[in-house]
Amino acid sequence: MNDASRLPGTTDRSVVTFTFGGEPIRALAGDSLAMALWAAGRTELRASSRDGAPRGVLCNMGICYECLVVVDGVQQRGCMVAVRDGLCVERGGKP
Amino acid sequence: MVETADLLVVGGGIIGSAVTLHCAQLLPKSTRIVLLDRGPIAGATSGSCMGHLMVTPDDAQEHAFTTASLKLWRELQEQEGGFDYNPTGALYLADDPADVELFGVLQRQFTDRGDTADLLDARQLRELEPGLAHDLPGALFYPGDGVVLPMLACGAMLRLARRHNQNVQVRPFTEVTGMLRDGDVLRGVRTANGDLYAPQVVNACGVWSPELAAMAGLPALPVHPRAGNLAITGHHATPIRTQLLEVSYIRFAHGAAKVDPTRTDDPGGHAVNMQPQTNGGCLIGSTRQFRGMDRTLDKALLHRSLERAQRYAPGLASAPIVRTWVGLRPYSIDKHPLIGPWPALRGMWLATGHEGLGISLAPITGRLLAQQLAGLPTTIDATPYLPARFLR
Amino acid sequence: MNDPNVLTADVGVVGAGPGGMAAARALAAAGLSVVVLDEGPGAGGQIFRQLPPGATGARLAEPPSHHHGHALLGAFAASSLQYVRAAVVWDARPGRLWFEHDGRSKLLRCQRIVLAPGAYDRCVPFPGWTLPGVVTAGALQVMVRGFGIVPGKRALVVGSGPLLLPTVTALLSAGVQVVAACEASSRWRALRALPGVFGNGARLREAWWYARQLLRAGVRLRFGWTIVGCEGSGRVQRATIAKVDGTGRPRPGTSQTFEVDVVGAGFGLVPSIELGLVLGCRTRFLAERGGHVLAVDDRQRTSVAGVFAAGEVAGIGGAEVAIAEGELAAAAVLHELRGVAVPAQLVGKAQRERKAADAMLRAFAPLPGLHALATPETIVCRCEDVTLQGARDAAALHGGSLRAIKVGCRAGMGPCQARICGPSLQALACAAPGRAMDLPVAQVPVKVVRSETIRSAPMD
Numbered sequence: 001m002n003d004a005s006r007l008p009g010t011t012d013r014s015v016v017t018f019t020f021g022g023e024p025i026r027a028l029a030g031d032s033l034a035m036a037l038w039a040a041g042r043t044e045l046r047a048s049s050r051d052g053a054p055r056g057v058l059c060n061m062g063i064c065y066e067c068l069v070v071v072d073g074v075q076q077r078g079c080m081v082a083v084r085d086g087l088c089v090e091r092g093g094k095p
Numbered sequence: 096m097v098e099t100a101d102l103l104v105v106g107g108g109i110i111g112s113a114v115t116l117h118c119a120q121l122l123p124k125s126t127r128i129v130l131l132d133r134g135p136i137a138g139a140t141s142g143s144c145m146g147h148l149m150v151t152p153d154d155a156q157e158h159a160f161t162t163a164s165l166k167l168w169r170e171l172q173e174q175e176g177g178f179d180y181n182p183t184g185a186l187y188l189a190d191d192p193a194d195v196e197l198f199g200v201l202q203r204q205f206t207d208r209g210d211t212a213d214l215l216d217a218r219q220l221r222e223l224e225p226g227l228a229h230d231l232p233g234a235l236f237y238p239g240d241g242v243v244l245p246m247l248a249c250g251a252m253l254r255l256a257r258r259h260n261q262n263v264q265v266r267p268f269t270e271v272t273g274m275l276r277d278g279d280v281l282r283g284v285r286t287a288n289g290d291l292y293a294p295q296v297v298n299a300c301g302v303w304s305p306e307l308a309a310m311a312g313l314p315a316l317p318v319h320p321r322a323g324n325l326a327i328t329g330h331h332a333t334p335i336r337t338q339l340l341e342v343s344y345i346r347f348a349h350g351a352a353k354v355d356p357t358r359t360d361d362p363g364g365h366a367v368n369m370q371p372q373t374n375g376g377c378l379i380g381s382t383r384q385f386r387g388m389d390r391t392l393d394k395a396l397l398h399r400s401l402e403r404a405q406r407y408a409p410g411l412a413s414a415p416i417v418r419t420w421v422g423l424r425p426y427s428i429d430k431h432p433l434i435g436p437w438p439a440l441r442g443m444w445l446a447t448g449h450e451g452l453g454i455s456l457a458p459i460t461g462r463l464l465a466q467q468l469a470g471l472p473t474t475i476d477a478t479p480y481l482p483a484r485f486l487r
Numbered sequence: 488m489n490d491p492n493v494l495t496a497d498v499g500v501v502g503a504g505p506g507g508m509a510a511a512r513a514l515a516a517a518g519l520s521v522v523v524l525d526e527g528p529g530a531g532g533q534i535f536r537q538l539p540p541g542a543t544g545a546r547l548a549e550p551p552s553h554h555h556g557h558a559l560l561g562a563f564a565a566s567s568l569q570y571v572r573a574a575v576v577w578d579a580r581p582g583r584l585w586f587e588h589d590g591r592s593k594l595l596r597c598q599r600i601v602l603a604p605g606a607y608d609r610c611v612p613f614p615g616w617t618l619p620g621v622v623t624a625g626a627l628q629v630m631v632r633g634f635g636i637v638p639g640k641r642a643l644v645v646g647s648g649p650l651l652l653p654t655v656t657a658l659l660s661a662g663v664q665v666v667a668a669c670e671a672s673s674r675w676r677a678l679r680a681l682p683g684v685f686g687n688g689a690r691l692r693e694a695w696w697y698a699r700q701l702l703r704a705g706v707r708l709r710f711g712w713t714i715v716g717c718e719g720s721g722r723v724q725r726a727t728i729a730k731v732d733g734t735g736r737p738r739p740g741t742s743q744t745f746e747v748d749v750v751g752a753g754f755g756l757v758p759s760i761e762l763g764l765v766l767g768c769r770t771r772f773l774a775e776r777g778g779h780v781l782a783v784d785d786r787q788r789t790s791v792a793g794v795f796a797a798g799e800v801a802g803i804g805g806a807e808v809a810i811a812e813g814e815l816a817a818a819a820v821l822h823e824l825r826g827v828a829v830p831a832q833l834v835g836k837a838q839r840e841r842k843a844a845d846a847m848l849r850a851f852a853p854l855p856g857l858h859a860l861a862t863p864e865t866i867v868c869r870c871e872d873v874t875l876q877g878a879r880d881a882a883a884l885h886g887g888s889l890r891a892i893k894v895g896c897r898a899g900m901g902p903c904q905a906r907i908c909g910p911s912l913q914a915l916a917c918a919a920p921g922r923a924m925d926l927p928v929a930q931v932p933v934k935v936v937r938s939e940t941i942r943s944a945p946m947d
Contacts, residue, residue, distance in 0.1 A: 005636060007545050007547070007635040007636070007637060007661055007662075008545065008634075009543075009546060010538055010542040010635030013540075013541040028538025028542075029741060031634060031940070032634070033893065034807075037615035038630070043620050044621035044721055044722060047372045048869070048902070049375065049870065051328045056619030056620065056722070057619075057626055059622070059623050059907075060622060060623070060626035060627075060630060061629055063608075064903050064936075065902040065923050066869060073410075074413050075415070079629075081572075082555055085540075095331060095690070134891075135885045135890050136886060136891070136895070136896055138886070138894055141894075144888075179782070244897075246897075247897070249570065249894075250885065250895055267885060267891060328938070329871070329901075330901065374901075388707070397941065398943075398944070400941035411938050415936070415937060416940075417901065417904065417935055418900070418931055419930070420930065486868075
């Protein structure tokens with residue numbers, strides 16, 4: 001992986017591909033969805049519940065519920081879900 | 096410290112807020128109205144309940160009562176808004192084949208009252224609510240019901256009240272510690288911050304109405320706490336856009352069965368009532384249990400509540416639950432609220448005992464009480480609700 | 488009746504950070520059966536976050552204290568204890584822990600509970616803080632140390648307290664340019680932390696390590712500065728800092744703006760007391776230890792029989808405090824279950840570590856003026872999109888308490904269960920002088936779980 005977004009020495013892991021809003025995202029085994037998306041330059045993950053404003057990772061440890069993305073039709077914390085091949089992920093929050 | 100006012104309303108929940116609003120609208124603008132609560136406004140039952148705007152068809156009097164109140168809710172939405180008002184209608188559902196015939200019974204009750212409800216077959220139901228289980232035998236849809244957020248509604252009512260009458264004061268965290276009684280005349284209340292004199296005092300304390308009434312020397316008010324477990328999902332997780340009610344709900348909530356509200360061994364019961372929220376969440380109820388003032392969760396009842404909700408909306412199984420809690424409904428022994436004067440004590444008024452119809456009936460309660468205070472004719476016949484009926 | 492969803496053990500430990508690992512390892516070594524429940528993907532908690540398996544080729548600069556973390560992780564992995572990762576504990580009573588794991592609703596029955604759930608970032612709202620790319624100091628640590636991800640090209644770090652240092656060094660070790668690192672406390676106030684540092688050889692070595700990292704990178708810690716706003720289109724692109732007065736309030740006319748692509752804000756930590764509250768544990772209010780903490784005696788016992796607490800949940804204090812208190816809690820449990828006397832040196836060690844941490848943290852107790860960073864339009868409840876003005880209006884009408892604000896505008900009623908907005912709502916509610924901080928209400932589920940988890944929870 002040529003990635004400037006990855007620290008050297010951390011990429012000796014298998015590649016995992018999932019889609020976000022239909023677009024393919026290349027990730028590494030062990031990534032969380034939120035971190036794989038951040039590394040791919042996608043910091044906007046959901047629309048806020050009333051105003052529909054762009055939101056993304058805040059705490060990165062499962063506390064804040066800002067990083068919600070839709071996996072299998074259910075809103076889940078992107079920072080707590082491990083990447084898996086073939087996952088279809090959508091923006092979370094206000095539809 | 097000694098203060099005087101013209102009208103005191105004790106209890107800052109939905110009933111107290113509605114009484115304050117309608118008094119502000121119907122009484123002269125110079126009327127000094129003070130609303131007191133020992134905690135936050137909307138901090139007790141009105142901050143722990145469902146927001147059902149319900150028209151009840153099973154009793155002609157109550158049908159007229161709830162219909163009149165829901166009209167006032169619509170007016171409040173037009174004048175003020177800001178309380179997540181959602182005219183969802185209500186879907187009466189059943190999954191027990193024995194209950195299906197109740198759809199027809201219910202529909203006839205509505206038509207007998209000059210109202211309409213539509214029978215939906217299984218296909219029509221699936222079109223209306225694709226998130227419901229596919230094996231349901233249809234439903235009855237009543238378009239007149241709705242959903243509000245009661246805690247925000249209290250704020251909306253009080254803001255509107257203050258616009259009508261600048262002499263309305265709202266005092267949270269002001270506990271009434273005694274009633275100032277002079278023979279058979281009520282003079283005012285004692286609070287932690289001093290005495291407040293007023294010729295009229297309204298007791299809108301819900302499950303605490305008997306406690307306040309006892310301070311004034313009234314006999315035990317026949318209002319008892321009836322607990323309800325609730326759960327709410329996270330945002331954007333609601334499987335429904337309409338409000339759901341099990342058709343057995345009416346029988347369960349207002350049933351004719353004799354109940355002893357002071358029993359300590361009530362296993363409680365449940366009938367589905369689910370409400371979509373503006374943020375995409377879903378509020379899940381509705382249980383009923385007599386257990387005094389105990390607000391600890393009954394786990395078995397909660398599990399049953401979620402099980403039944405999941406039966407109707409299977410997608411709910413994977414919905415995140417953010418919070419569970421218990422609220423206390425003020426249950427009146429004869430199933431009718433108390434709205435009006437307490438004849439044995441001049442100046443003492445009651446507005447309480449609404450059980451599960453508190454939100455629905457708040458505006459009409461406020462209006463009836465304000466009309467009685469002002470000596471005006473009442474919107475509907477208030478006789479069944481006069482507290483005097485308990486004086487015998 | 489062998490229900491696969493019901494586990495039994497002598498001790499249930501909540502949390503696999505330094506406190507939980509230390510307690511569990513000691514208990515297992517003494518022959519007790521131990522189950523450790525942790526929400527994360529691996530042991531170490533936040534401070535000792537490890538890279539995913541296979542990513543261990545990285546050379547991340549680590550302060551001296553981390554060798555203790557590695558030793559503990561090794562001992563933890565080699566121990567006979569049962570470690571359940573990705574377990575969300577949502578309800579408890581003495582001897583019972585309900586958790587969601589692997590899509591199922593499970594129950595742990597145990598004789599004793601040790602709570603070491605750690606803490607989470609204290610959030611201070613400021614204009615633009617909801618923009619993607621603005622994260623907590625803890626989030627940056629997880630990003631770099633937990634996933635080996637480079638957060639961006641140009642970072643601004645702001646906040647208050649010792650955690651600023653590991654945040655900056657994590658960024659530096661990831662090759663990120665730190666445009667500014669701002670400590671809100673004045674230099675003089677921060678100097679009060681020195682006795683706690685100097686009084687302890689390990690802390691001194693730690694401080695010197697951080698100082699060298701910053702010197703080498705040419706990053707100067709600015710004292711008496713903080714963030715006053717962020718801007719950007721769809722994500723953070725610019726951040727503005729300003730000098731602050733002794734209370735943390737910004738001084739007009741001192742702002743500087745930087746082009747950035749990531750902002751890390753770390754204004755201290757809040758102990759995760761929620762599970763303790765559901766268990767009925769008494770709390771104390773200690774501003775310099777993070778606010779409401781679980782009250783413990785000198786054997787790490789809470790006010791509830793059979794429930795012990797160690798580390799951040801008993802007061803923010805860092806890894807060494809957590810490890811010492813975890814070991815002490817284990818010894819106290821062992822005493823109750825096996826009659827083994829609690830070694831005096833464990834009691835002494837826990838007290839010394841706590842004292843040193845207190846001495847250091849006293850210099851960084853939350854600055855009240857930081858609550859003036861938010862403007863009326865700033866979102867204070869991110870879950871429900873409630874602004875500061877909305878919260879103020881709710882307080883004005885419904886009353887000046889956390890509950891009043893909640894019912895007045897719904898702030899605090901979202902899925903974060905008021906963890907993110909709680910501190911700033913508290914500050915608003917308790918603006919009346921002399922009013923004590925409201926205690927958060929104990930509610931179930933303690934962490935959000937699925938409806939089916941609650942519905943199918945094993946009874947007792």
